[in-house]
Amino acid sequence: MCVGTAVVWDLWTLLDLKKGLTIRIFIKHFYARLLGLIVYPFALYLFWFYLHFEILNKSGPGDSFMSADFQETLGDSPLARDAKEVQYHDIITIKHKDTGCLLHSHPYTYPLRYDDGRISSQGQQVTCMHDFTDTNNHWEILPPTSVGDSKVLGRVVKQGDTFRLRHVNTNGYLLTHDVASPLYPTNEEFQVIEPEAGDAARFNDTLFRLDPFDKRKESPLKTKASVVKVFHVPTIVTMWTHNDELLPDWGFNQQEVNAS
CATH class of the missing domain: 2.80.10.50 (Trefoil (Acidic Fibroblast Growth Factor, subunit A))
Structure with a gap:
């Protein structure tokens, strides 16, 4: 919250005419902050999740905490092996x-x-x-x-x-x-x-x-x-x-x- 407020304030000050920035340069500042503070961190966050599920793709003692749908995607899952259509x-x-x-x-x-x-x-x-x-x-x-x-x-x-x-x-x-x-x-x-x-x-x-x-x-x-x-x-x-x-x-x- 504090970081977001600081970024908004920083962008607001860049709009000051005394800064002498054109709208084109201001937009570049805006997108630089958008990419650096939101897009890239979120992509990194998703990457570690992807890596986690790629490595830990086998059944284990924590299966019961997951939904039945997810358990069926795990390798060697007893649920996937034993589940039969009624x-x-x-x-x-x-x-x-x-x-x-x-x-x-x-x-x-x-x-x-x-x-x-x-x-x-x-x-x-x-x-x-x-x-x-x-x-x-x-x-x-x-x-x-x-x-x-x-x-x-x-x-x-x-x-x-x-x-x-x-x-x-x-x-x-x-x-x-x-x-x-x-x-x-x-x-x-x-x-x-x-x-x-x-x-x-x-x-x-x-x-x-x-x-x-x-x-x-x-x-x-x-x-x-x-x-x-x-x-x-x-x-x-x-x-x-x-x-x-x-x-x-x-x-x-x-x-x-x-x-x-």
Whole structure:
């Protein structure tokens, strides 16, 4: 700031008629300062960045501080090596970026009445847990159709797509609706419903969209590499979980999943 102020003052004094400088010479002074104080230092700054990335182009212990996009450009990167494009009808797990838990469901239902007196839907619970070996974390990603569509077999899921999730072990569809969640009365509850209802009357409630978090729409969804928000199409809310308060015993002390 001080240097900039001094340069501006210096240029202002050069405009003094007593200096006897022509406009042409003044412009030369201006460009000399522009090049010497802005352009050249900035170019030098960029050069060292370029040199840094040219030399340090391999994967290392600091990868986790970088975005998934950048990690995929590194040589020997486990992310680039292991990331696979997700196709419709693939069985996947969904991991929460902040808390590291996996989207989970099981045959148990929400209690009829919560401790604060509110009534629940008594639907099949949807939670988030850290046991990565539990097959109740497995979901099949489906296209937004109510019946099987052979045309989507082998088709890559893209960020921005509308999709559905089927819980593999209980064969129900994931949905959220206008019922208060157990721990956050202002947020919506998630549940899994029977396929008969999911393919008919409540079909629209099972529609979600992948909102890109750090990539462009239409880019392929990749395992371990894509960071997305799961957006509920009908109610315009986003899936969320938290670990500041866990579900009580009826929820096996797992994390609540709700929509906000």
